[in-house]
Amino acid sequence: MPRKERYAEPGIYHIINRGTERRDIFLEPEDYDYFLFLLTKAKKDYTITHHAFCLMTNHYHLLLETHEHNLSKVMQFINDKYAKYYNKKYTRVGHFWQGRFKSYPLFDDAHFWIVAKYIERNHxxxxxxxxxxxxKFQSFFQWKYNYIYLTLLENSKIYDMTLSEYENYIQSEQDIDAIDIVYKAPKLTTVNGKLKMLTKRLETFFNFDTDANRNENIKKAFDYGYTKSEIAKFLSLSHSSVHRILV
Incomplete structure (x- = not known):
């Protein structure tokens, strides 16, 4: 079965990957250091921006921005190099990563700051x-203490805040549902045989006039890329009712 096509337009992504069977991927400080070295090299070789990161024991979080169509190449470089390093060092064979890395594209400032806080507070x-x-194996520590890998954060959007503002922001508790809300949208779909990212959430078509201009907004939402079933469920209508409006 062919792999599902991945959205990979230039932009900001939350990247996650785990060790196979949730096994630890960092056993010693030098393992973290090697991974951070790979992030540094990827930044230079692939012209990417690292906005935030946190390396956990059995997985990692990256908030990075691509400026070219090269997300898969960037992550292949990082993941392959690190897996080979680890397997050689600890004399192991077999699959290292749990699967393909997860990538969540972000499209607005509100989502960016929610994800940045989530990453910084992961540990x-x-x-x-x-x-x-x-x-120490996170972006905030590098900034706060002007630490070894601070250069990774060159041009990071987190510098839109002062250090004290950022520290206060990430110190505060995060709404438990905030990160889930981010990943309900945008939605990846296929329109006329082409992959399309629906960056406009379905509810925004009906925010101010669910009733007055309902039929017109249903047509707009459908033309944008949402399915009849999605529209019907959101409006608590039957599929046939939405179909009649659209024909």
Whole structure:
């Protein structure tokens, strides 16, 4: 069965990958250092921007931006190089990663800041460490202490805040549903045989006039790329009712 096509337009992505069977992928400090070295090299060789990152014991989070159509090449370089390094060092064979890396495209500032906070607080969420400022394998630590891999964050959007503003922001608790809301949209779909990212959420077609201009907005939502079933479910209508409006 062919792989599902991945959206990979230039832009900002939340990237996640885990070790196979959720096994640890970082065992010693030098393992984290090698991975961060690979991020540094990828930044230079593939002209990407690292906005934030957090390396956990059995997975990693990256908030990166591509400026060319090269997301898969970037991640293939990072993942392949690290897997070979680890397998050689620890004399192991077989699949290293759980599967293909997950990539979630982000399209607006609100989503960016939600994901940045989620990444910076990931080790707190996992109860790995008590205080945010004490985990060195994340972007915030690099900035706060002007640490070894601070150059990774060159041109990062997190610098839109001052250090104290950013620290206060990520120190605060995150709404438990916030990250899920981000990934309900945008939606990846196929329109006329071509892959399309629906960056406009379905509810925005009906925010102010669900009733007054309902039929017109149904047509707009359908033309944009949402299916009859999705529109019917959102409006609590039958599929046949939406179909009659559209024909």
């Amino acid at each position: 707190i969420k996992a109860k790995m460490i008590a205080e945010l400022k004490n985990y």
